[in-house]
Amino acid sequence: QLQLQESGPGLVKPSETLSLTCTVSGGSISSSSYYWGWIRQPPGKGLEWIGSIYYSGSTYYNPSLKSRVTISVDTSKNQFSLKLSSVTAADTAVYYCARRGPSDAFDIWGQGTMVTVSS
Amino acid sequence: DIQMTQSPSSLSASVGDRVTITCRASQSISSYLNWYQQKPGKAPKLLIYAASSLQSGVPSRFSGSGSGTDFTLTISSLQPEDFATYYCQQSYSTPPTFGPGTKVDIK
Numbered sequence: 001q002l003q004l005q006e007s008g009p010g011l012v013k014p015s016e017t018l019s020l021t022c023t024v025s026g027g028s029i030s031s032s033s034y035y036w037g038w039i040r041q042p043p044g045k046g047l048e049w050i051g052s053i054y055y056s057g058s059t060y061y062n063p064s065l066k067s068r069v070t071i072s073v074d075t076s077k078n079q080f081s082l083k084l085s086s087v088t089a090a091d092t093a094v095y096y097c098a099r100r101g102p103s104d105a106f107d108i109w110g111q112g113t114m115v116t117v118s119s
Numbered sequence: 120d121i122q123m124t125q126s127p128s129s130l131s132a133s134v135g136d137r138v139t140i141t142c143r144a145s146q147s148i149s150s151y152l153n154w155y156q157q158k159p160g161k162a163p164k165l166l167i168y169a170a171s172s173l174q175s176g177v178p179s180r181f182s183g184s185g186s187g188t189d190f191t192l193t194i195s196s197l198q199p200e201d202f203a204t205y206y207c208q209q210s211y212s213t214p215p216t217f218g219p220g221t222k223v224d225i226k
Contacts, residue, residue: 046218047208047217060213098162103168105165105168107174
């Protein structure tokens with residue numbers, strides 16, 4: 001059974017870079033049918049797609065965050081990662097990693113990790 | 120970006136009620152519409168994809184319909200475990216966007 005698990009610091013200082021990793025277990029990140037993505041949810045608010053990556057390294061980013069986002073993949077470790085630079089308090093959120101399947105829906109999600117931006 | 124709206128923003132219902140949630144897209148998205156359920160402190164869970172296809176393992180009391188710009192999620196007989204927030208999401212174009220959510224709570 002495929003599972004995703006986010007990891008990374010829960011506290012990041014303003015202007016610094018947020019870095020998270022999603023580890024995929026129970027299946028291969030190199031499957032040709034799937035994209036792997038990051039989605040965030042500020043406290044008490046809705047869901048915002050950040051970006052997605054294919055195992056080959058092709059990336060798609062939300063234009064609203066594109067200048068600050070980098071998503072990368074490490075197939076040898078079955079992981080993909082998110083870097084968000086120049087963070088502010090507005091980037092405080094629960095960050096989820098998720099798989100996007102052939103149906104174009106996000107069908108498997110990690111449990112989420114809370115990241116707070118504060119000095 | 121395609122904007123998604125949902126109505127109502129919240130509703131109160133009783134166990135056994137039939138519940139309908141509406142989602143509207145700012146432009147036609149064909150059938151590229153997905154529905155998720157989220158409980159407090161948990162990740163969203165996919166219920167319906169491609170407007171009307173039931174995700175594996177999801178109870179048959181959940182159903183979806185619609186195409187173009189207008190979509191509905193129906194829960195035929197609300198169960199205690201269904202009290203949650205429901206989100207629609209379009210997968211027609213990048214960036215994928217979500218509706219603001221509909222919170223279903225106990226009357």
